[in-house]
Amino acid sequence: MNSNTTTFGRQIEAIAPGKVILFGEHFVVYGYPSLIASIDKLFKVKVDFSPSTTDEIKIESNLGFRATIKNSVLYFPVGQDSVHNEIIKKLYGVIQYLVTQINLDYRSKYSIMISLDSEIPLGGGLGSSSAFCVALTGALYHYLDNMVNKDKVCYESINAEKVLNRDTSGADCSICTFGGLGHFDKLNGFKRISIDFSDYRFLIIDSGVSHDTFSMVKKVAKIRNNFPNDFDNLCNKYGDIYNQALNFLEQKKVGDIGVLLNRNHELLVSLSLSNPILDKIINICNSGGSLGTKITGSGGGGSVLSLLHKDDISVIKNILKRLDLLNLKYFFAKIDQEGLRIVCDD
Numbered sequence: 150m151n152s153n154t155t156t157f158g159r160q161i162e163a164i165a166p167g168k169v170i171l172f173g174e175h176f177v178v179y180g181y182p183s184l185i186a187s188i189d190k191l192f193k194v195k196v197d198f199s200p201s202t203t204d205e206i207k208i209e210s211n212l213g214f215r216a217t218i219k220n221s222v223l224y225f226p227v228g229q230d231s232v233h234n235e236i237i238k239k240l241y242g243v244i245q246y247l248v249t250q251i252n253l254d255y256r257s258k259y260s261i262m263i264s265l266d267s268e269i270p271l272g273g274g275l276g277s278s279s280a281f282c283v284a285l286t287g288a289l290y291h292y293l294d295n296m297v298n299k300d301k302v303c304y305e306s307i308n309a310e311k312v313l314n315r316d317t318s319g320a321d322c323s324i325c326t327f328g329g330l331g332h333f334d335k336l337n338g339f340k341r342i343s344i345d346f347s348d349y350r351f352l353i354i355d356s357g358v359s360h361d362t363f364s365m366v367k368k369v370a371k372i373r374n375n376f377p378n379d380f381d382n383l384c385n386k387y388g389d390i391y392n393q394a395l396n397f398l399e400q401k402k403v404g405d406i407g408v409l410l411n412r413n414h415e416l417l418v419s420l421s422l423s424n425p426i427l428d429k430i431i432n433i434c435n436s437g438g439s440l441g442t443k444i445t446g447s448g449g450g451g452s453v454l455s456l457l458h459k460d461d462i463s464v465i466k467n468i469l470k471r472l473d474l475l476n477l478k479y480f481f482a483k484i485d486q487e488g489l490r491i492v493c494d495d
Contacts, residue, residue: 162195162493163288163297165325166485167269168276169351169445169454171406172394172413175369175420176387177318182334184394185324188351188482192280193266195493196288201260206244208237210265216241236271242312243282250305251289270478272359274446278313279321282306287326287489297491299326303339316366328488332395344398346484350459352434354472354479356426358450365447369420383416390416407441407456414443422448431455433471438464 166187173183209215214233217224223241225234244263247253263285269277286306287297303326307319323339324331331341373380390409397405414431417423423431427444434442434455445454457465472479 159292160195160197160493160495161288161292161491162193163284163291163489163491164191164193165280165283165287165489166191166276166328166487167280168321168324169353169482170274170320171410171445171454172391173320173387174274174417174445174447175366175422176384176416177320177333177335178316178366178369179373179384180335181384181387182332182391183318183320184330184332184391185320186330186346186351187324187328187485187488188275188353189485190268190275190480190482191485192269192277192284193492194281194284194288195262195264195266196285196292197262197264198259198292199262201258203260205260207260207262208240208244208265209262211267212265212271218244221245239278239313240265240281243285243309246309246312247286247289247305250308251286251293253289253293270355270452272451273353273355274360274362274444274448274451275353276321276325279306279310279317280325282309282313283322283325283489285309287491291491291494295494297489299489302326302489314362314366316363324488326489329486330484342398344403345401346403348459349403349440350457351482352439352455352457352465352468352479353445353482354430354434354453354455354477356430356450356453357477358424358426360447360450362447365422365449368449369422372420383419387413387416404440404456404458407439410441410443410454410456411435417444417448420448424449427453429475430472430477433475434468437468437471439468 167190168187171184177183206218216237269275283306287302291297306322310317320333329341333339390412394406394409430453431442440456442455
């Protein structure tokens with residue numbers, strides 16, 4: 150790679166989708182396969198390179214926060230929310246890693262403006278941090294190489310995400326890079342599955358409870374260490390669920406995986422990853438006629454995923470009416486087939 154072949158004054162925009170985990174959160178950390186899908190909620194990263202003799206990176210987001218980095222020092226606007234400042238500190242850690250790892254020699258040559266525009270709720274277990282890592286990695290590699298090698302981007306974005314969560318399995322960055330539906334395990338990586346999901350929709354409900362992936366991973370690790378036999382039993386049950394899910398998909402019985410979503414959720418409850426509001430949401434969806442419902446993500450809060458047939462209008466209306474009574478936010482999602490893409494290079 151030779152940064153001397155690049156030109157100044159370029160603007161590159163990369164997009165990566167969010168994700169849902171259908172089966173296998175936490176179990177994937179211990180080598181078991183997971184079934185994951187990208188969704189049509191997108192994270193856009195626009196990177197502007199402008200000629201400059203100042204060592205400067207600026208960050209701005211559609212969520213209303215911004216910052217400037219000069220000589221590796223972060224400067225925040227006066228009065229900006231401390232929560233936003235903490236988010237920027239984490240994002241800057243990823244930026245620092247990628248700029249160094251990709252060997253982007255920008256100092257005293259140009260300034261960089263990184264604009265973030267995300268449709269993915271933060272902290273909802275829907276891959277916002279992974280999509281950010283993938284999109285930014287893709288934009289920087291495209292700047293240097295004028296192309297995107299998804300295998301290279303996936304590998305480096307997983308390493309970048311370890312700045313945020315050192316125990317990441319790599320599943321999230323993989324699905325955000327390649328898109329579609331597929332299975333992932335730490336040994337074999339990601340492999341897409343060609344299944345027609347067009348008759349089905351994911352209803353994704355925000356519990357309104359923030360969660361911390363690192364804390365949830367450590368919680369499960371503690372249970373595994375203290376109760377190894379019980380944990381092994383849960384892993385064996387999960388393995389059966391996963392194999393049945395693959396069998397249903399191979400037979401094109403997409404709706405039949407709903408009951409398996411419920412069974413997977415029961416395992417997560419056994420790992421103390423649910424709470425009363427999550428339980429209430431899941432009860433509303435399942436008693437209202439959903440095909441199946443579970444936590445998606447690390448648990449403790451975040452989002453709930455419910456599988457619905459798009460033509461079950463009365464079921465959908467009934468569930469949404471009951472969710473509205475709790476003032477919960479939700480949206481419908483379909484599978485995104487593209488994964489990472491470059492949409493602008495000026």
